[in-house]
Amino acid sequence: MSSISFFRPANLSEACELLAKPNHLAVAGGTDLIVKLRNGLFPNAAALVDISALPFKSIRKEGDRLIIGSGCTMSSVIASPEVNEYFPVLVKAASTVGATQIRNAATLGGNVANASPAGDTIPALFALEAEVLIVGQTGKRKVAIDEFFTGPGRSVLKAGELIEGFALPLRKTSGAFLKLGERRAHAISKINLALNVFNDGQKRYRIAIGSAAPTVLRCKSAEELLEKAGEIDAATLEKAAEFACETAKPISDVRSSKSYRKQMAGVLLKRALKAVI
Ligand SMILES: Cc1cc2nc3c(=O)[nH]c(=O)nc-3n(C[C@H](O)[C@H](O)[C@H](O)COP(=O)(O)OP(=O)(O)OC[C@H]3O[C@@H](n4cnc5c(N)ncnc54)[C@H](O)[C@@H]3O)c2cc1C
CATH class of the missing domain: 3.30.43 (Uridine Diphospho-n-acetylenolpyruvylglucosamine Reductase; domain 2)
Known part of the structure; x- marks a missing residue:
């Protein structure tokens, strides 16, 4: 070095x-x-x-969006009144990253740019329909979070480009983030899941699963089921869990087996739904 x-x-x-x-x-x-x-x-x-001297550290309202700077640490995301008021799923996800020392240094931009399928804030940003704000030598562009990743450790970022921040539509939401690791803290996810419910008018569900494929996956079949169901009874919970298992396309590796991850995708979704409804 x-x-x-x-x-x-x-x-x-x-x-x-x-x-x-x-x-x-x-x-x-x-x-x-x-x-x-x-x-x-x-x-x-x-x-x-x-890049720590760049102006990427603010959390501010801009019209009907909240802009979270890429340089915001997990600790500052967790402490933000706006993020707590509007986006509890992101607070919960950021709270599970490492331990206090890591959360004081680790940034939201770094978690996303690192593009690990196990990155804990990524499913939360998927479930919140975030846009990634990118800046480069030729100007600025924005990319929907579900179009940002191209594979494990890979994204649409080009040489000379940086993530400036994330734009999140300012809508009241409720949400849950659950992760399974080797330990209860300080562990990389074997599998994780973010559930976000947009509470504006008719409830809209967004479900994203991490560590279950080369990139984070949305579970659209379960989202549609829950939206059509209205009231969520035991049969709907079971069916949604089945869809989560089907959606997950994990591999076996040092952290977990393919079959365990697949099964746990359904278990996490049921737990998340029970926590939110
Ligand atoms: C002990 C330990 C525990 C951890 N626990 C967890 C955990 O529980 N969950 C989890 O998800 N992660 C965990 N991590 C991983 C890490 O802390 C996070 O991914 C963190 O958010 C990375 O942010 P950073 O600012 O440190 O990124 P850096 O290490 O500075 O950068 C990471 C990558 O992103 C790029 N980058 C950074 N910022 C930008 C930007 N604005 N624009 C473009 N590219 C950028 C860098 O070039 C690099 O490729 C852990 C790490 C350690 C060491």
Whole structure:
């Protein structure tokens, strides 16, 4: 690591210019990147570009949306009155990331840009229909969260681009986030699930499952079932759980088996629904 250059640009154009150069890596909280560097996953890394001085740390209302800066840490998301008022599922997901020290450094942008299928805030952002706000040398663009990921560790971000923040439609919601790991805390998800209910007029359900495929999956069959059902009885719960199991397309790996993950997708959905209805 000693031969890697380090930059701390004070403005966006300088940051994007640096990041367009080969093997220049953005670092926010460093809780994913530094671990990967130490494990030799970036043997050609030429420079670290610390983006923590960029104006990505605010949480603000803009018209009918809440904009959460990509540089907001999990702790600041958890402490935000607006996020608590409108998006409880995101507060719950951020609360499960690592332990306090990690949550004080880990950013929402880093969790998403890292593009792990097990990233805990990603299903919550899917369930909230977030848009990813991207900035680069040629300007700004936005991408729906469910179109952002192209595979494990991969996304539509191009060289020289950064996530500026996330736009979430300001609607009253209720939600639950559940995760299964090796331990109750400080563990990577074997499987996780976010349930969000938009409470504006007719209830609309959004369900997203993580660690169950190369990228987070929406469980649209269960969403439609719940919307049509109106009242959720035991039979509807069972059917929704069945749909969650069918939707999950996990693999077996060091953390869990394919069959356990599939079965637990249904169990988590039932638990989440019971917590919310
Ligand atoms: C002990 C430990 C426990 C953990 N527990 C969990 C857990 O329970 N759940 C979980 O989901 N994760 C967990 N993590 C992983 C990590 O903490 C999170 O993914 C965190 O949110 C990453 O954010 P960061 O700011 O540290 O990202 P960094 O490490 O700085 O960056 C991660 C990646 O994102 C890129 N990046 C960062 N910010 C931007 C941006 N604004 N635009 C474009 N690219 C960007 C970087 O270039 C890098 O590729 C854990 C990590 C550790 C070390």
